Amino acid sequence: MTTLKMAIRNILRQKKRTILLGGAIAFGVMIITLVGSLTSGLAVNANRTFTNLLGGHIYVSGSEVTASGREVTVVRDVASLEEALLSIENEIEEIHFRSQAGGEMIFGSATEPIQLSGVDWDSETTLRSNLDLTQGNIADVQLEDTIIVPEPVLDALGVVMGESVLVRLTSITGQQTVGDFVIRGTVADAGNFGLASGYVSRSYLNGIIGMTEDQFQRVNIGLVDTTLVDSVAQTLESELILLGKLEIVEEEETGGPPNPAMMMQGMGFGFQVDEEDRWEGTRFVVTTINDTMEPVLTVVNLLDQVALGLFVVLLTITMVGLLNTFRMILIERTREIGTIRAVGMQRKEVRNMFLFEALTLAVVGAAVGMILSIALGAVFGAIPFGSGNPAFSVFLDGDTLAFPFNLGNVIVTLAILTAGTLFSAYLPARQAARMRPADALRTSY
Amino acid sequence: MAIVTLSDVHKVYPLGKTEVHAVQGVSFDIEEGDFISIAGPSGSGKSTILNMIGCIDTPTEGSVTIDGTVTNDLNDNEITTLRHKVLGFIFQSFNLVPVLNVYENIEFPLLLGKSIPAKAERKEWIEYIVGEVGLDRWMNHKPNELSGGQRQRVAIARALATKPRIVLADEPTANLDSKTGEQIIELMKQVNTDLGTTFIFSTHDHTIVEIADHVIRLQDGKVIKNERRSSSDESEAIGAGSGTTADRAGE
Numbered sequence: 066m067t068t069l070k071m072a073i074r075n076i077l078r079q080k081k082r083t084i085l086l087g088g089a090i091a092f093g094v095m096i097i098t099l100v101g102s103l104t105s106g107l108a109v110n111a112n113r114t115f116t117n118l119l120g121g122h123i124y125v126s127g128s129e130v131t132a133s134g135r136e137v138t139v140v141r142d143v144a145s146l147e148e149a150l151l152s153i154e155n156e157i158e159e160i161h162f163r164s165q166a167g168g169e170m171i172f173g174s175a176t177e178p179i180q181l182s183g184v185d186w187d188s189e190t191t192l193r194s195n196l197d198l199t200q201g202n203i204a205d206v207q208l209e210d211t212i213i214v215p216e217p218v219l220d221a222l223g224v225v226m227g228e229s230v231l232v233r234l235t236s237i238t239g240q241q242t243v244g245d246f247v248i249r250g251t252v253a254d255a256g257n258f259g260l261a262s263g264y265v266s267r268s269y270l271n272g273i274i275g276m277t278e279d280q281f282q283r284v285n286i287g288l289v290d291t292t293l294v295d296s297v298a299q300t301l302e303s304e305l306i307l308l309g310k311l312e313i314v315e316e317e318e319t320g321g322p323p324n325p326a327m328m329m330q331g332m333g334f335g336f337q338v339d340e341e342d343r344w345e346g347t348r349f350v351v352t353t354i355n356d357t358m359e360p361v362l363t364v365v366n367l368l369d370q371v372a373l374g375l376f377v378v379l380l381t382i383t384m385v386g387l388l389n390t391f392r393m394i395l396i397e398r399t400r401e402i403g404t405i406r407a408v409g410m411q412r413k414e415v416r417n418m419f420l421f422e423a424l425t426l427a428v429v430g431a432a433v434g435m436i437l438s439i440a441l442g443a444v445f446g447a448i449p450f451g452s453g454n455p456a457f458s459v460f461l462d463g464d465t466l467a468f469p470f471n472l473g474n475v476i477v478t479l480a481i482l483t484a485g486t487l488f489s490a491y492l493p494a495r496q497a498a499r500m501r502p503a504d505a506l507r508t509s510y
Numbered sequence: 511m512a513i514v515t516l517s518d519v520h521k522v523y524p525l526g527k528t529e530v531h532a533v534q535g536v537s538f539d540i541e542e543g544d545f546i547s548i549a550g551p552s553g554s555g556k557s558t559i560l561n562m563i564g565c566i567d568t569p570t571e572g573s574v575t576i577d578g579t580v581t582n583d584l585n586d587n588e589i590t591t592l593r594h595k596v597l598g599f600i601f602q603s604f605n606l607v608p609v610l611n612v613y614e615n616i617e618f619p620l621l622l623g624k625s626i627p628a629k630a631e632r633k634e635w636i637e638y639i640v641g642e643v644g645l646d647r648w649m650n651h652k653p654n655e656l657s658g659g660q661r662q663r664v665a666i667a668r669a670l671a672t673k674p675r676i677v678l679a680d681e682p683t684a685n686l687d688s689k690t691g692e693q694i695i696e697l698m699k700q701v702n703t704d705l706g707t708t709f710i711f712s713t714h715d716h717t718i719v720e721i722a723d724h725v726i727r728l729q730d731g732k733v734i735k736n737e738r739r740s741s742s743d744e745s746e747a748i749g750a751g752s753g754t755t756a757d758r759a760g761e
């Protein structure tokens with residue numbers, strides 16, 4: 066405890082110098098911690114947004130080839146699917162069966178592109194509570210022709226709540242059809258990369274796009290443990306492969322992960338399939354939230370690396386300062402070192418005393434930096450961003466950024482800082498320890 | 511048995527391309543409980559000899575024996591431990607640790623080494639020595655709030671903290687006015703009487719030399735006089751190296 070006491074008092078001996086050095090350390094730590102918690106906030110928010118948007122973590126869609134050789138997205142082989150799902154039964158928190166269709170909403174002479182999700186309102190309680198209606202009443206989804214649309218679509222079409230609209234859709238066999246809907250609810254744009262998505266009743270949508278009431282095109286699975294997405298998806302895929310029901314998607318062909326809009330739309334909608342490529346029964350495709358998150362994670366990692374690089378540069382500059390400071394301290398305290406050595410302090414203890422002083426400075430600087438970053442995170446986290454750029458809103462929690470505490474980042478930061486500090490204080494500390502007491506005592510600084 | 515024995519000690523300092531022969535074949539014994547003055551003009555080798563007795567410097571030639579241990583062959587760890595256990599130091603310019611208060615400065619040596627006494631035990635002992643040097647009311651003050659005389663009293667208390675058998679003081683009065691200097695020497699003498707600690711101090715001030723009961727006089731790195739005075743104030747010369755019979759004229 067005396068060592069700590071002495072370290073702190075020695076640090077306070079030259080206040081200006083300490084504030085400068087400690088301030089530099091605090092600044093570096095603040096930047097890296099702030100960016101680290103910003104990026105993990107971005108990732109967390111994006112993950113949640115996509116989970117809500119796509120209605121789960123793992124998505125299984127099925128398609129088959131009709132007698133006339135067209136590929137249609139519909140799951141009729143429910144038995145195989147159910148068998149495969151048994152293998153991941155314990156991981157599933159919720160599971161929903163949906164239909165999807167892309168088309169245009171028409172009002173008067175105006176049209177707007179829209180993606181429709183056909184949902185079973187009775188079972189999709191999570192969606193019902195997550196849908197943050199800006200207008201309308203969620204209870205109205207019981208009416209079968211209800212459509213819930215994003216505000217911007219409403220504005221673009223010049224249509225108001227309660228009015229009827231037409232939606233031009235493509236049926237599963239590729240025919241053009243039109244459905245009648247009544248707008249009974251609006252949501253703020255969820256920012257599906259600019260593509261508006263609306264929610265309708267699945268059975269009603271099925272009727273329009275040529276499916277029977279109970280059919281569905283895809284299954285959305287919400288997991289109990291979201292960190293297991295990849296392994297659970299793998300289990301499910303291998304189960305489907307065993308059943309001979311999995312379509313192997315060539316990732317090269319699509320050039321990167323499927324984007325959410327494409328995934329929502331389903332894969333085939335009425336295209337003619339070449340004779341030799343046709344298959345029997347239902348084939349499944351498994352995709353996950355992580356496929357969607359990949360570009361986000363790339364950006365997040367890039368940001369993290371830039372911040373880390375900046376931190377290392379700042380730290381290097383600071384550590385050169387620390388090295389010089391400790392060289393100066395060594396000269397200033399030469400006689401003191403001689404004294405404590407004469408009195409009976411061992412070389413190793415002298416060295417450790419110096420290292421301890423440097424570490425104390427670093428730790429205090431780091432603590433200040435982290436407190437500042439938490440404070441700044443709270444300030445930045447309180448700034449409302451509104452619905453400016455829909456793509457950006459993917460990263461928001463409501464309309465603000467999130468700055469969660471990122472323990473991993475903090476540990477890495479502290480480890481780098483500690484290593485840097487020990488590295489730069491080591492030489493002066495060793496020099497202090499090696500000083501011959503008689504020589505040290507003779508100096509007259 | 512003598513507590514300190516120097517036998518044919520030489521010390522040569524390199525100085526640029528030449529050498530300084532600071533101590534040239536010095537031999538003497540110091541008995542436990544002595545109150546010894548190493549006297550001599552500036553540059554006569556007092557500090558060099560005290561440093562070698564204090565094990566903070568090593569002789570170029572000859573041997574230094576402290577409390578039965580020949581110090582020449584010890585490694586740095588062992589020598590540091592020896593200093594900690596057997597020796598106490600008082601310096602010309604006090605050399606207190608500026609960030610520690612009076613109590614903490616005195617406590618400092620007690621916190622070093624392998625067997626650290628319990629807090630209560632430390633407190634009792636420190637309060638006793640602080641009383642002995644008359645600084646009871648200054649316990650919580652930092653060195654820079656004290657006068658020179660007071661600082662040297664703290665240094666004496668610190669030197670006594672580990673209950674060493676020998677206390678070395680290199681010109682302890684040189685930075686003090688003569689009255690304060692005398693008080694410091696008297697305090698040292700009193701501790702010497704009370705605790706039986708051997709005191710070895712150097713000085714070039716002969717009024718202070720008077721208090722010593724054993725005086726070793728140096729000139730040009732050689733002992734020119736080695737005299738032990740009995741309590742009855744009679745002087746007795748002890749056989750030593752060259753120049754034993756020389757008088758004080760050299761000063």
Ligand SMILES: Nc1ncnc2c1ncn2[C@@H]1O[C@H](COP(=O)(O)OP(=O)(O)O)[C@@H](O)[C@H]1O
Nearest residue numbers: 523524525530532551552553554555556557558
């Ligand atoms: N580190 C050193 N390097 C070179 N010469 C030294 C050193 N220390 C002392 N000397 C020389 O040794 C001689 C004795 O010095 P010192 O022991 O300090 O004498 P005193 O303490 O009696 O004044 C002097 O001539 C001094 O200049």
Ligand SMILES: [Mg+2]
Nearest residue numbers: 556557558681
């Ligand atoms: Mg001297």
